Amino acid sequence: MLVCVSWLTLGAFLSLLLRDHPRASRAAALICLAAGCLTGLVPALRVLSGAEVAPIHLPWSVPMGEISLALDPLSAFFLLPIFLVGLAAGVYGEGYLVASRGHLPTAAVRFFYFLLTASMSVVVCARNAVLFLAAWEVMALAAFFLVCAEDRRPEVRRAGLIYIVCTHTGILCLFVLFAVLGTRGGSMEFSAMSAAMPGPGPALTGLFALALVGFGLKIGFAPFHFWLPEAHPVAPSHASAVLSAVVLKMGVYGLLRFISFCPVVPESWGVVLLALGAASAVLGVLFALAQRDLKRLLAYSSIENVGIITMGVGLGCLGLSHGRPLIAAVGFAAALLHVLNHSLFKSLLFLVAGAFAQSLGGREIEGAGGLLRRMPRTSLLMWVAAAAACGLPPFNGFIGEWLLYRGLLGGELVEGARYAVFAAAALALAGGLAAACFTMACGAMTLGEPRGRAAGESRDPGGLMVWPMALLGAACLAVGIFPVPAALAAVRGAAVLGRLAPGADLSSVDGMLAPLAVVGALGACVLGLAGLFWALRGFWLRDRSVETQPTWGCAFSRPSPAMQYTASSFAQPLVRVFQGLLRTQVEAHPPSGYWPASADFLSRAPDPVLDRALAPASVVMETGLSFIRRLQHGRLQYYLLYVLVFLVLVLVWKL
């Protein structure tokens, strides 16, 4: 474990040292990345297959701090996305940095990328609160510098500001949380936290609220999601992939670790998490549907997916509070599985978006079109990832959702918690909307005719970018068809939280997982049957006439690419149905007169939290608090006076 972290840190510093030697630094970066991620994966996989890894304790000069690292199945499970996605996105990033031709500060991006990966692996392994918070802070700052890589553009600076404010609000909550726990328990070691947990009552609720806000601001479920669609789109694409696919999951890890401290889990936690998750799932995908910027769309879709994960966590909490270890295991396992699956397909989608953005020169969905013909490999991988994101079999997205449905509908919950079945309806709605959203995005971008010159001239990127994407796509399919190992690993991870007796109860969970093998096999059947029909079709058509003609346009003889259905029109029926929630703003000048010369249409979907609540609130605060500005006028004497007055006040108060 330490070896892996040191490889990654070495990579970070090498990329700084070698910044004047592009070839050497790229080679060094690739070697360090591969070595770091692969050495990191080995212990993770060993722990997930049941082995034990000895914890590490090293003294640290920081007060109350100790470098104590350990790997239990929960940590090991989170290492999988960190290293898998980290490796794929990192290799892709090398190609991306070359292809960006100096738009990006290469050495800095590399440095912070390594730092981000290394700090995340420390976050999940840390067993000491001080170490955890330090790694968390390094992770947040590295992510901030990645978001601000293109800091010349004003919208990037705005996004970076929003991100840093949010992440530090979250960290503030976490500081308070761990400070309280640490003082109660007398030690910052995680092993002492469980004993420090107060019994049910206001104190426990307060701690949960702190954890919910602190980790929630990282996870990005509603209403803490608003920074995500700002920050993720502006980062370099391989960094966005890691931010969206992995960094968000660190919040999930933190929340799960917090829950594992709690000897009792009140029912209300489960209800709150389930409700927040269901709301984020539906709202996230609805807002995704209203976006016209591919990376913003993907960011909103991440909100949907963390919503699904949060629902899983909520279900697990309900299971714990009702004393149903089986349901708890299924809920947490579903959340973990979806953590892995989402990280695979969402990172792939962001990488694809990066390849598209580089060849098109922009992230707009409407400007593309016909890319399947021009960039066949990238576009095909986009469809694979999209199908996975919609939760369709035979891809991996379905596996986690299936398990979650199984737990929600499963009927083991009683009393008030039995209303959890309605969350399944939200999940189904989100699934249907996701299908609409991704057919819209992929259809408008990759199918039909190109809507602009850039789209017509685009080409697939080089191998350094395509191969990592292909690896992720293959992983999506592999987990979808052979889901059992991943599911077993997730159950092992969930067992840490459910406090299941390792032997006896796991077998009953195994009974619940047994159908997953069939699900995978049937998924393979779909592919096999499709191959069979494809061959049959070829056989039927082998010596018949197969012609090509223009698309039928209702006898209109001169169709143009501009006549195609756009993404906005595709989304219109759903946007209209949910207008009350979305409140899209439309500026349109429809064509008028007999010989209309020009027409335009612009639609925007402002974020309900950021644009409708926080921005006006901050304006009010600014005007309301402007009198304080009078205190700051630049005269040294007055500042000294403030210090004096403050000191006197403190003295008066203390004595």
Next chain:
Amino acid sequence: MNVLAAFENGAVLLLLPPLLPGIIGKTKAVFGGRKGPPFLQSYHDILKLVGKGAVYSRTTTAMFRLGPVLSLAALMVAGALVPLAHDSPTSFPGDALLFAYLLGLARFATMAAALDAGSSFEGMGASREAAFSSLAEPALVLALAALFRATGGLSLNRMFGGAQWSVSGAGLVLIGGGLFLVLLSENSRIPFDDPATHLELTMIHEVMTLDHGGPDLAFILYGSSLKLLLWSSLLVRLLVPLPPGALGWAVWTGGVAALAAAVGVVESSMARLKMTRVPQVLVLAVCAAAFAVMLALK
């Protein structure tokens, strides 16, 4: 589950589907005072299309050709999960959700193929299909939840294991009504969509397949009749208790035929809804299913 039963199920699944559009067509003809096409018309259509060559749009790519193939494959696997007169041999707890998502995959493939033609018509159809199906999805899942609560099983075999009118009649009516609405919407029938219309602007499913021809269209036609059969079988098993053995097949066939005739009656007696009204009816179906869940939870 013996081999013979599985074989019977498979044979029915492969051979019966194109009969249903025939029954619907005949019912509509009777209501319209016409003689109408023969019952076996769909078989003729499909065989004729299989024998034809193909014309493709210049815009299209492999996605256009893959759509019908993948869609039919997904529907076939979904069919393997659905109990007909015999229980399905491949059933397992939780297969109901796989069934729902396989239908989703079929729809996804069809929509992708439709968008590949680059025509506004196909885009419009795909857009409507996406919108309406995403609203029908919660109705289906809630109906499944209610059925699970009523029967205690998560497999289609158990959930649709025979009507229990004596236990929960009202709930059964609600679930049946909700699922019938979903059936009509999923299979693009009146009042949601008019399969017989001639104006592209008002179509949903038909307009997505405008540019398909030859064997591809045969796959699509066969697939949509298969989908109708699967839904009908589920509804029949939900509402009618099936006796075992050969009598079961007779009741099942009668039920499915009656359901097809019922669809025909609905089509003859109703006009299609305005597009803006379709979501309302689907939300009503969701409410019905939610109500059934509440009844089952009590």
Next chain:
Amino acid sequence: MEQTAQFLLVGTLFLSLALLGTASLSGCVGLVALQGYLLALLPLFIHREGLTARALLIAAGMAGLKGWLVPRVLLHAIREVRIRREVEPLVGYIPSLLIGGAITVVAFVLAGRLPIPPGLRSGLLVPVSLATMMMGLLLTVSRLKALTQVLGYLVFENGIFLFGLLVSRDMPWLLEMGVLLDVFVAVFVMGIVIQQISREFDSIHTDRLTQLKE
């Protein structure tokens, strides 16, 4: 018996839901009439003693008033006042339906917490009654026309009637007759009011009533 009562109750609730999603005014009146008939049948099936003279009388009264007379009056009003045939909701149809669904869930949850007298025949009576009342209120507040407000009021009254059935064995005549009379008077008054408003203002929109505040 139990099964039939359950069917009737489910039907009642479903009609209220359908009412929230119906656009045409006369369609709404038809649905309310149908609900009246369903409710009229209910007293015959809900109690253990079955067909008593009293139950028959209530049933006949309900059917006559709510199934036949009131809808006739309302349809007459639609024809006479030449109201536009659409409902004109303040809250759209789909949101109303969704709120209706949420109301149903809330009603069931609330009914589970109410202290219900033992020996009750159908467990559905209380939640359906609560949900019907709330949906009636929703209809009253979310629609623009005075006529739809009458309809909402009627649905609300139907909910109260259901609640009345719950206690009707313990309380003699007064309650039922009171409810029926109440409705009748209400419709009567509302009918007159609609006539008056439309004569004075050439419109039956209640929001025009705000002009009266000066």
